[in-house]
Amino acid sequence: MTEPSEYPSEWLRGVLGPCVLQILADEATYGYAIIGALEAAGLGEIKGGTLYPLLTRFEKRGLVRTEWRAGEGGPGRKYFSLTPDGRAELAQSREQWKFFSDRVSALLAEPTEQTDIAKEQS
């Protein structure tokens, strides 16, 4: 039996985009900080190989803009910030997620007769 905190990785893959847009909503930030924010939100450790292709796709779609800033005692950092299109995308994703998660939660909330039978059979 898996712990509730463990879930199939494809679930996160499906909602990683909106989560990253949300992190960028308040202020421009860089990749490593985004990974830290996702981890702090309890979503586990995201690798650079997963995050940056997503950010590159966002940039191509005009959802984020990038800017290189000099680092403090380290190399420069690439900062990502939301464009107006990015904000619109985030608002739409939020709506879509609410619609979807409400339905999934409602469906999974109470055990039904069918699930009880399945439980007994197992």
Next chain:
Amino acid sequence: MSDLKQWSATHKKWVDAFVIELRLEGVYGATIGDELTTVFSHCEETGEAPEQSFGAPKDYARSLGYSVPEQPGEYVSIVLPMLLQVFILFVFTYSMRAVANAHNFMLNGVVLGCWAGSLVVILAMIFGLRIRTLIEKPWTLILGFILAIGLGVSGAIASQKDLPLIVNVPAMPVAVGSGVLLLVATAWAVRSSYKTAKEDDDALVSPLDSGQEQERAKKSSTMVSVLPALLIPLYTVIDTLISFWMV
């Protein structure tokens, strides 16, 4: 703290594979520089090696989604004048040797056959194969190269044999004519290479480099891309000098 060059040297295998993959996907030098600097910056933050944070270099390069499918013969505008240079090189060096030895420009059927075969092999490599195939399966390049060189050498040997001649004309006009054509083909090749290098923005520059450093890298990249077009004239000059020296 390390700089990008030092870091790239430390992780040479990963960096080379990443850059080559993006090059093969037709990505501009400035974009490759940006992506590589992003990896570098991230690894410096995490203290991880690139393969730990980004996985296999080829897979990561592909996941960035820049891929523009390469068409066979995409570099025709550069290769065609160089091909012309190769053909004229055959004629010019043979005619200069004839001038040096004070005899006619003579070709037998076997020499012409070898020249034609050599050109067919080069054309097949240019138009039939993608650059990716040549890099990932280097034996195709080596095989083609050996075939082309082998045919060229066979032609040179056949020219010494007493075989029925197909061409037998005074050498000087052929030498002058092919010399002029070689200059024209070289000018065309240099121009095409220079233009393509400028348009493709080929220099791999980092966004962390200063404006001056970026300009220097762009200039140097353009100059390097022009060099192959000058190799055949250079070989021609050396071959001609040797021909006259050996008389």
